Amino acid sequence: MQFENVEYKVKLGAKNPLTAAKVAFASHMRVDHGGSSCKHILKGIGGSVDPGEILALMGPSGSGKTTLLKILGGRLGGAVKGQITYNDTPYSPCLKRRMGFVTQDDVLFPQLTVEETLVFAAFLRLPARMSKQQKRDRVDAIIAELNLERCRHTKIGGAFVRGVSGGERKRTSIGYEILVDPSLLLLDEPTSGLDSTSASKLIVILQRLAKSTRRTIITTIHQPSSRMFHMFDKLLLISEGHAIYHGKARDCMHHFSSLGFTPEIPMNPAEFLLDLATGNLEDISVPGLLRDGSPAPQEFRSRVVAYLQAKYRDHAGDGGEGQAKQPARRPGEQLRLAIRMRKDRSINWFQQFVVLSRRTFRERAADYLDKMRLAQAVGVALLLGLLWWKSQTGNEAQLRDQVGLIFYICIFWTSSSLFGSVYVFPFEKLYLVKERKADMYRLSAYYASSTLCDAVPHVVYPVLFMAILYFMADLRRTVPCFCLTLLATLLIVFTSQVRTYLLFLFLSMPAVTSTANGDEMGVRSVIIRGRGSCWGRRS
Numbered sequence: 001m002q003f004e005n006v007e008y009k010v011k012l013g014a015k016n017p018l019t020a021a022k023v024a025f026a027s028h029m030r031v032d033h034g035g036s037s038c039k040h041i042l043k044g045i046g047g048s049v050d051p052g053e054i055l056a057l058m059g060p061s062g063s064g065k066t067t068l069l070k071i072l073g074g075r076l077g078g079a080v081k082g083q084i085t086y087n088d089t090p091y092s093p094c095l096k097r098r099m100g101f102v103t104q105d106d107v108l109f110p111q112l113t114v115e116e117t118l119v120f121a122a123f124l125r126l127p128a129r130m131s132k133q134q135k136r137d138r139v140d141a142i143i144a145e146l147n148l149e150r151c152r153h154t155k156i157g158g159a160f161v162r163g164v165s166g167g168e169r170k171r172t173s174i175g176y177e178i179l180v181d182p183s184l185l186l187l188d189e190p191t192s193g194l195d196s197t198s199a200s201k202l203i204v205i206l207q208r209l210a211k212s213t214r215r216t217i218i219t220t221i222h223q224p225s226s227r228m229f230h231m232f233d234k235l236l237l238i239s240e241g242h243a244i245y246h247g248k249a250r251d252c253m254h255h256f257s258s259l260g261f262t263p264e265i266p267m268n269p270a271e272f273l274l275d276l277a278t279g280n281l282e283d284i285s286v287p288g289l290l291r292d293g294s295p296a297p298q299e300f301r302s303r304v305v306a307y308l309q310a311k312y313r314d315h316a317g318d319g320g321e322g323q324a325k326q327p328a329r330r331p332g333e334q335l336r337l338a339i340r341m342r343k344d345r346s347i348n349w350f351q352q353f354v355v356l357s358r359r360t361f362r363e364r365a366a367d368y369l370d371k372m373r374l375a376q377a378v379g380v381a382l383l384l385g386l387l388w389w390k391s392q393t394g395n396e397a398q399l400r401d402q403v404g405l406i407f408y409i410c411i412f413w414t415s416s417s418l419f420g421s422v423y424v425f426p427f428e429k430l431y432l433v434k435e436r437k438a439d440m441y442r443l444s445a446y447y448a449s450s451t452l453c454d455a456v457p458h459v460v461y462p463v464l465f466m467a468i469l470y471f472m473a474d475l476r477r478t479v480p481c482f483c484l485t486l487l488a489t490l491l492i493v494f495t496s497q498v499r500t501y502l503l504f505l506f507l508s509m510p511a512v513t514s515t516a517n518g519d520e521m522g523v524r525s526v527i528i529r530g531r532g533s534c535w536g537r538r539s
C-alpha cells in the first residue's frame with residue numbers, strides 16, 4: 001500500500017465571518033474566503049507499507065494519526081487530497097471487503113460470548129459458497145490463533161455485565177476483522193487500556209498475523225514499550241499533521257542522531273520520538289542553531305518542530321523513504337482476490353435475515369425475559385384489576401370510571417415503551433454503523449429481523465397484561481371487544497416507540513449531520529420507521 005501527499009481539512013462551519021476569523025486567529029487555523037474556518041489536519045503525508053509488514057503511526061495526541069488511518073481505510077470522505085493506492089489501484093468499494101478496521105473502542109455485543117460473536121460474524125461475512133461447518137472451522141482456527149480458547153464461552157460484557165478482559169476483548173475485535181482474511185488490517189490504538197504485558201502479547205500476535213499470511217498491518221500507537229517498538233517494521237512519525245520520519249523503525253534513532261538529536265540519558269525510543277514530535281527536548285541534545293538567540297520555551301518548541309518538518313521534506317525530496325515509492329502498473333494478486341470477493345457475494349437477503357434474527361434474539365433474550373419486566377406487567381395488571389374489580393357500565397358515572405381505566409392503560413404502555421426506547425438509539429447505532437461500513441448485510445434485513453425479534457416482548461407482555469386486567473375489570477366479554485382493546489394497546493406500544501426515535505433523531509441531528517455518511521443516513525431511516533425494541537437494554 002502506498003500513499004502520497006495526503007491532505008485533509010475539516011470545515012468548522014462558523015457562519016458568521018467575524019466569529020470564524022476570531023476562532024481561526026485563536027487556534028492558528030486558516031480562514032476560507034467564504035468566511036468558514038478550516039482545520040488543516042493532515043498536511044501532505046506520504047508513505048508505503050508492504051505485505052507482511054507492520055507500519056506504526058506514532059505522534060502526539062491530536063497529531064492526526066486516527067485521521068490518517070481512517071483515510072487509508074477509506075472511511076473518511078470529503079476533503080481528502082492525495083494519492084492512495086492499494087496494490088497499485090485506487091480505493092474502490094470492492095476493496096472494502098479486503099480490509100479490516102479495528103476501532104479504538106471495541107464495538108461488540110455485550111451479551112454474546114466470544115465464540116458467538118465470531119460465529120455470527122462468520123455466518124454474515126464469509127461467502128455463501130462456504131458451508132456452515134467450514135465457517136465454524138474458520139472461527140475455531142481464529143480462536144486458536146488469537147489465544148482465545150480460555151474465554152471462548154465467556155460473555156463479552158460491558159458496563160453492567162461482567163465479561164472478558166480488555167486484552168481478550170481487543171483480540172476478539174481483531175478476530176472479528178480477520179475472519180474474512182483481509183489483506184490490509186488497520187488498528188486504531190489496539191494497546192490502549194492494556195497493561196504492558198498484554199500490550200506486548202497483542203503486538204506479538206499482530207506480528208505473527210503479518211508474517212504468517214503476508215497481511216499488511218497499519219496501527220496507530222501512543223507510547224509503546226521499547227520491546228514493542230522493535231516489533232514494528234516501519235514507522236511514520238507525525239507532528240502537527242506533517243510527517244517527520246518515515247522508514248524502518250529500527251533506523252529512526254540513527255536518522256535523528258544524524259540530524260543532531262540524541263538522547264543524553266537512556267530512553268525508550270518511543271518516548272524520545274514523541275518528545276521530538278512535540279519539540280519538548282529535555283535530556284536530548286539538539287543542533288546548536290536551534291538555540292540561537294536563546295528562544296523562549298514555546299518558540300524553541302516551534303523551531304524544533306519546524307526544523308524536523310523541513311529536514312523531513314528535504315530527505316523525502318532527495319528520494320528518501322519519505323514519500324511513496326513509484327507504483328508498478330501491474331494489478332496485484334490481492335486486488336484480484338478483492339474483486340473476486342466482491343463477486344463472491346455473501347449470503348442472500350433471507351439468510352442474512354435468519355442469522356440476524358438469531359443473533360438479535362440471543363443478544364436481547366435477557367431483556368425480553370427480564371423478571372422485572374414480567375413483574376411490572378403482571379403487578380400493574382393485578383393492581384388495576386383490583387382497583388377496577390368487576391367494573392360496571394350501567395350508568396354514566398360507572399362509564400366514566402371505566403374511561404379512567406382505559407386512560408391508565410394508555411399512560412402505562414406509553415411511558416413503559418417510551419423509557420425503554422430511550423436506550424435503544426445510542427446503543428444500536430454504534431453496531432449498525434460499524435457493520436454497515438463493513439458491508440455485512442442489507443439495512444432492510446437488519447430492520448426486518450430487529451422488528452421481528454422485538455415484536456416478541458411487545459406482543460407477549462401486553463397480551464399477558466390485558467389477559468389479566470380485562471377479566472378482572474370485567475370489560476365487555478366478547479371476542480371482538482377483547483381483540484380490539486388488545487390491538488389498541490399494541491398500537492400504543494409501537495407508536496410511543498416511534499415518537500421516542502423521532503425525538504432522538506431530532507435531538508441528535510446536528511451531531512449526526514456533521515459526520516453523516518450514507519450509512520448513518522441509513523440508520524436514521526431505520527429509526528424513523530420505528531423499529532420495535534425492548535425496554536431497558538443492558539450493556
Ligand SMILES: Nc1ncnc2c1ncn2[C@@H]1O[C@H](COP(=O)(O)OP(=O)(O)OP(=O)(O)O)[C@@H](O)[C@H]1O
Pocket residue numbers: 010039041059060061062063064065066067068220222
Ligand atoms: N471532524 C472534525 N472536526 C474538527 N476537528 C477534527 C475532526 N476530526 C479530527 N479533528 C481534529 O484533528 C486533530 C487530529 O485528530 P486525530 O483523532 O486524528 O488525532 P490523533 O493523533 O489520533 O489523536 P489521539 O492520539 O489523541 O487519538 C485533532 O485536533 C482533532 O480534534
